[in-house]
Amino acid sequence: MYYKFSGFTQKLTGSAPATAYNPQGLRSGLPAESPTMIFATPTKVVSEAGATAEYMGANKVPDLQKFFQTSDGIPVHLKRGYPDRLLYRTTMALTIGGVAYCLVALYIAAQPNRK
Amino acid sequence: MAHQVHAYHMVDPSPWPLTGAVGALLLTSGLAIWMHFHNMTLLTLGLILLLLTMYQWWRDIVREGTFQGHHTPPVQKGLRYGMILFITSEVFFFLGFFWAFYHSSLAPTPELGGCWPPTGITPLDPFEVPLLNTAVLLASGVTVTWAHHSIMEGHRKEAIQSLTLTILLGFYFTFLQAMEYYEAPFTIADGVYGSTFFVATGFHGLHVIIGSTFLAICLLRQVLYHFTSEHHFGFEAAAWYWHFVDVVWLFLYISIYWWGS
Numbered sequence: 001m002y003y004k005f006s007g008f009t010q011k012l013t014g015s016a017p018a019t020a021y022n023p024q025g026l027r028s029g030l031p032a033e034s035p036t037m038i039f040a041t042p043t044k045v046v047s048e049a050g051a052t053a054e055y056m057g058a059n060k061v062p063d064l065q066k067f068f069q070t071s072d073g074i075p076v077h078l079k080r081g082y083p084d085r086l087l088y089r090t091t092m093a094l095t096i097g098g099v100a101y102c103l104v105a106l107y108i109a110a111q112p113n114r115k
Numbered sequence: 116m117a118h119q120v121h122a123y124h125m126v127d128p129s130p131w132p133l134t135g136a137v138g139a140l141l142l143t144s145g146l147a148i149w150m151h152f153h154n155m156t157l158l159t160l161g162l163i164l165l166l167l168t169m170y171q172w173w174r175d176i177v178r179e180g181t182f183q184g185h186h187t188p189p190v191q192k193g194l195r196y197g198m199i200l201f202i203t204s205e206v207f208f209f210l211g212f213f214w215a216f217y218h219s220s221l222a223p224t225p226e227l228g229g230c231w232p233p234t235g236i237t238p239l240d241p242f243e244v245p246l247l248n249t250a251v252l253l254a255s256g257v258t259v260t261w262a263h264h265s266i267m268e269g270h271r272k273e274a275i276q277s278l279t280l281t282i283l284l285g286f287y288f289t290f291l292q293a294m295e296y297y298e299a300p301f302t303i304a305d306g307v308y309g310s311t312f313f314v315a316t317g318f319h320g321l322h323v324i325i326g327s328t329f330l331a332i333c334l335l336r337q338v339l340y341h342f343t344s345e346h347h348f349g350f351e352a353a354a355w356y357w358h359f360v361d362v363v364w365l366f367l368y369i370s371i372y373w374w375g376s
Binding site: 005007010023037038039040055056057059060061064065067068069075076077079087088090091092094095097098099101102105106109 | 120121123127128129130131133134137138140141144145147148151152156157160161163164167168171175178179181182183184189269270271272275338339340341342343344345346
């Protein structure tokens with residue numbers, strides 16, 4: 001029995017051997033590394049540009065890529081550590097407090113008017 | 116760490132759908148409490164929660180895509196479908212208000228004087244500020260296309276400049292429209308003319324503000340080198356949304372401002 005990953009059901013389903021050995025999306029002869037990404041091409045002449053082309057700050061994306069790809073098991077919304085935790089806890093506190101306040105307010109609103 | 120043998124994105128567990136849902140709960144019940152008891156606490160809390168959710172959810176998407184590389188071609192395809200479907204749903208949203216406008220204006224009732232614009236309403240001159248607004252949005256469509264080509268060609272400075280210009284034109288439109296609202300000789304309470312005019316143009320204005328904000332985020336990301344010449348879907352999504360906003364305005368201008376005057 002041969003299997004393929006069905007893009008429709010997101011599960012393994014039966015398939016012909018040919019499909020099992022040639023999964024969709026896996027192309028042979030593709031380089032392991034993705035091609036160099038071009039963030040910006042310098043507008044100045046090379047002799048004037050200096051070592052790197054810079055306009056409005058230097059490129060920090062490669063460093064951030066390395067930082068966020070560390071395999072420490074931390075979910076992406078907490079990956080930065082303290083600032084992420086602070087914002088998350090504040091949001092969660094407002095969420096839980098908000099639900100409580102909402103239920104109380106709706107309970108009070110549902111009381112008949114006493115004249 | 117185990118590596119996946121497929122190109123799809125299995126997202127990390129996230130709290131933002133929950134906080135967003137609670138935000139929606141607080142906004143809706145807050146609206147009811149505000150209307151009946153004049154208390155804005157719940158409403159404000161809901162708005163803050165919504166803003167916090169949007170910021171953190173989309174921040175995480177940027178981290179997952181730009182920094183962690185999860186946005187492979189099949190994933191990007193899914194995101195494209197998603198944006199197209201969302202914009203389609205917005206088209207239907209506006210279709211409803213256009214339906215309401217044409218329902219009332221094609222067969223004006225005796226209460227209105229049997230004519231459109233109704234008796235007593237002095238409509239805005241379509242060839243004054245509304246025409247300028249049309250030119251401003253059309254120009255912004257050109258500048259956003261210019262920005263796209265600049266990004267695709269790796270021209271960083273041009274991309275930043277054209278994107279900035281697009282956003283400035285968006286703000287100019289909003290400013291002009293706000294002035295028009297202030298100076299208009301009729302209000303939302305002036306019968307069905309006022310209702311259809313301000314609800315349709317009002318929701319459009321809200322979408323211009325949303326679109327301008329989306330473009331501003333893209334400008335920030337462009338400055339931070341997030342976009343590459345091959346992969347910049349966030350920008351494309353913003354550009355699609357902006358073109359949608361432009362097209363809605365053209366329909367508004369032709370139907371309500373011009374034909375309806």
